[in-house]
Amino acid sequence: MEHEVKHKLSFQKYDGSKIENVHEYVKQWVKENPFGNVIIGCDSQEHARYIKYAVTIVMHFRDETGQGHGGHVIYATFQDHSKNMKSDIYTKLWAETEVTMEAAKAVGDIGKKPSIHLDYNSDENQYSHVLYNAGLGFCKSMGYEAFGKPYAWVATATADRVAKGKY
Numbered sequence: 798m799e800h801e802v803k804h805k806l807s808f809q810k811y812d813g814s815k816i817e818n819v820h821e822y823v824k825q826w827v828k829e830n831p832f833g834n835v836i837i838g839c840d841s842q843e844h845a846r847y848i849k850y851a852v853t854i855v856m857h858f859r860d861e862t863g864q865g866h867g868g869h870v871i872y873a874t875f876q877d878h879s880k881n882m883k884s885d886i887y888t889k890l891w892a893e894t895e896v897t898m899e900a901a902k903a904v905g906d907i908g909k910k911p912s913i914h915l916d917y918n919s920d921e922n923q924y925s926h927v928l929y930n931a932g933l934g935f936c937k938s939m940g941y942e943a944f945g946k947p948y949a950w951v952a953t954a955t956a957d958r959v960a961k962g963k964y
Contacts, residue, residue: 856868916949
């Protein structure tokens with residue numbers, strides 16, 4: 798089943814420079830950093846009349862021993878005016894999975910599968926747990942390794958900062 802792209806995601810670097818072709822950009826990074834890994838995550842921020850979504854792609858530098866050496870982050874944001882603070886929280890949260898998968902589709906075949914980080918909690922006492930199994934299961938069914946909280950730092954930290962405008 799082909800995943801339908803709903804949003805035109807325009808990626809950029811933190812310095813504001815636009816990335817014309819996210820697939821070629823990430824593919825070139827992987828070629829230059831064969832031991833690195835690529836992780837995609839999304840978070841959202843509620844505003845009175847819309848929801849701001851931020852999807853980040855973290856290209857995590859690693860050496861041949863697997864030791865991490867920082868990362869390079871690119872991101873895309875957009876506002877969904879069909880949702881607001883009074884919208885169904887389930888719909889808002891599920892859209893984070895959809896946007897993450899749209900970004901994964903835009904990245905495409907880069908020689909290795911990106912990992913997916915979802916901002917859903919493994920703790921049954923937290924509200925976002927309601928989508929934990931569904932979200933991770935969906936991503937895994939699409940062929941990706943997927944993680945939720947507490948292991949989803951790209952969604953819970955990196956994308957969160959972008960959604961809140963703190964980059």
